[in-house]
Amino acid sequence: MRKKLSGKSKAVALLGALLASGWAQAQSLQLSIEIPRLKVAEYHNPYVAVWLEDESRNATQLAVWYDLGMRNDEGEKWLKDLRQWWRRGGRAMDVPVDGITSATYGPGEHKLKVALDREELAALEPGNYRLRVEAAREVGGRELVDIPLTWPLDKSALPLTGRGESELGNIRIALTD
Amino acid sequence: MKKSLAAKVLLTAAVAAGTAMQAQAHRAWILPGATVLSGDDPYVTFDAAVSNTIFFPDHVALRIDGLQVRGPGGESLALENASRGRYRSTFDLQLKEEGTYKVSTASAGLRAFWRDADGKRHMWPGRGKTADDSEFDSAVPRDAKDLRVYRGSRRIETFVTAGAPSDDVFASTGVGLELVPVTHPNDLYAGESAQFKLLIDGEPAQDAEVVLVPGGSRYRDSQEEITVKSDGAGLFSVTWPAAGRYFMEAEYEDDKAAAPATRRRGQYAATFEVLPL
Numbered sequence: 001m002r003k004k005l006s007g008k009s010k011a012v013a014l015l016g017a018l019l020a021s022g023w024a025q026a027q028s029l030q031l032s033i034e035i036p037r038l039k040v041a042e043y044h045n046p047y048v049a050v051w052l053e054d055e056s057r058n059a060t061q062l063a064v065w066y067d068l069g070m071r072n073d074e075g076e077k078w079l080k081d082l083r084q085w086w087r088r089g090g091r092a093m094d095v096p097v098d099g100i101t102s103a104t105y106g107p108g109e110h111k112l113k114v115a116l117d118r119e120e121l122a123a124l125e126p127g128n129y130r131l132r133v134e135a136a137r138e139v140g141g142r143e144l145v146d147i148p149l150t151w152p153l154d155k156s157a158l159p160l161t162g163r164g165e166s167e168l169g170n171i172r173i174a175l176t177d
Numbered sequence: 178m179k180k181s182l183a184a185k186v187l188l189t190a191a192v193a194a195g196t197a198m199q200a201q202a203h204r205a206w207i208l209p210g211a212t213v214l215s216g217d218d219p220y221v222t223f224d225a226a227v228s229n230t231i232f233f234p235d236h237v238a239l240r241i242d243g244l245q246v247r248g249p250g251g252e253s254l255a256l257e258n259a260s261r262g263r264y265r266s267t268f269d270l271q272l273k274e275e276g277t278y279k280v281s282t283a284s285a286g287l288r289a290f291w292r293d294a295d296g297k298r299h300m301w302p303g304r305g306k307t308a309d310d311s312e313f314d315s316a317v318p319r320d321a322k323d324l325r326v327y328r329g330s331r332r333i334e335t336f337v338t339a340g341a342p343s344d345d346v347f348a349s350t351g352v353g354l355e356l357v358p359v360t361h362p363n364d365l366y367a368g369e370s371a372q373f374k375l376l377i378d379g380e381p382a383q384d385a386e387v388v389l390v391p392g393g394s395r396y397r398d399s400q401e402e403i404t405v406k407s408d409g410a411g412l413f414s415v416t417w418p419a420a421g422r423y424f425m426e427a428e429y430e431d432d433k434a435a436a437p438a439t440r441r442r443g444q445y446a447a448t449f450e451v452l453p454l
Contacts, residue, residue, distance in 0.1 A: 077216030083452055092341045
């Protein structure tokens with residue numbers, strides 16, 4: 001769900017975030033998400049959703065990887081299997097969304113870069129959040145990894161890490177230029 | 178084998194009691210294949226049956242010719258691929274509009290029980306017959322012994338949602354026992370609590386008896402029923418112990434019936450899906 005803020009309050013929020021953290025304007029949130037290699041008879045790349053969730057369960061969408069290539073948008077039929085994401089805003093989203101949705105990825109480490117001055121991040125109120133990464137694989141399993149964080153990010157505490165046990169590997173939160 | 182009269186009488190009584198218990202235990206349900214759907218114009222398949230075991234069709238198919246389907250915009254939908262088998266009916270629906278759909282069947286009417294001059298029991302309408310309230314005066318002797326007249330209602334429902342849930346289908350019709358969700362019925366999760374409101378003829382139904390049974394009862398020894406009563410505002414809450422599908426039944430009775438009835442009765446049944454967190 002996007003927060004609808006006026007241009008002015010957006011600017012104020014952004015300024016506040018900058019003052020609070022001393023972030024340089026060009027900085028980005030860098031997420032590294034590992035998809036493990038699995039020994040299974042039938043393997044399909046997982047659907048993955050990444051979002052920030054505040055304590056009132058409001059979500060700021062960062063990424064959704066799903067099967068974009070299927071005929072008649074058949075790939076959208078399985079988005080509900082990312083069932084927490086679906087509940088936390090996925091079901092209200094009109095996919096595909098520029099800058100958020102993309103095709104799926106296979107096993108390996110994948111980097112996701114989101115500019116801190118992007119509208120959604122700039123508008124985030126300071127406070128406690130969770131980075132939530134959910135993965136669901138066709139004829140496979142499903143896993144949700146949470147990494148608690150405070151916003152704006154405290155540079156000295158970075159990188160923040162988390163780890164899945166089945167469908168997700170290492171997850172890392174850092175800042176990059 | 179010879180049976181004494183006493184044994185025969187006992188046997189008959191046992192069979193009668195068994196039938197009565199069974200009749201009461203029979204549960205009518207409409208079970209969607211899935212309740213939360215994504216993608217363009219998704220299809221959902223449904224089973225509908227009357228059974229003892231939740232959700233195993235082991236008694237008789239539910240009649241689906243009177244089934245009503247309402248879409249999020251209030252539109253009425255026709256069933257696709259409807260078929261009535263011996264033990265269950267099946268049909269499909271295509272959810273072309275985003276939002277919540279309600280599938281329901283409902284009936285309401287008078288029902289009377291009395292004894293004639295010889296002490297023989299009578300009921301109207303007869304077993305398996307549908308009441309036509311306009312025939313009440315000619316069918317039921319008003320001065321009969323032990324005459325009891327009920328105004329009863331019965332409703333069986335379920336809900337499915339494509340995309341984001343909506344609330345329009347929850348509007349009360351004002352007839353019989355109805356459920357108005359406070360927590361959306363397609364947004365239920367294990368470990369969380371959900372609240373619902375029961376209405377009788379559009380007013381809060383206090384002290385309605387609610388029973389919830391998780392699906393898969395064939396694979397365990399006990400029903401694992403959850404029982405709860407509605408409060409003065411008709412509200413009740415349930416905390417879902419596990420993910421799965423649940424059968425819910427509510428019963429309500431009072432003496433606020435419009436003439437010629439003296440008692441008012443409502444039965445409501447619904448099927449819910451609870452997802453894991």
